[in-house]
Amino acid sequence: MSKEPIKINKITEPVCNLYSPSEKYLGKIRSYLQLNDVRIQIMNLKLDGYYVVWDNDYKISIDKYGNMSEWPKGFYDLGENQLWILCCMG
Secondary structure, eight states: OOOOOOOOOOOOOOOOOEOOOOOEEEEESSSSSHHHHHHHHHHHOOOOOOOETTTTEEEEEETTTTBOOOOOOSOOOHHHHHHHHHHHOO
């Protein structure tokens, strides 16, 4: 029996912590979809001052339009990187 060349890899997404404007810890964001959901809620309610902390170093603000103050390398970018490989390297 030959070994199958394809396998399902275990892929772990980054985890960041969400904080309110009063610096109250609101919980962990465990996926890109959860992050976007939080950003949409902030945008819809026109809230300001929310932020996430990622990798214990990066404090990333989310403005009232759902925009992030920065997007560090490795921060929920695996999907885009994979699509780039499919589009540009194939």
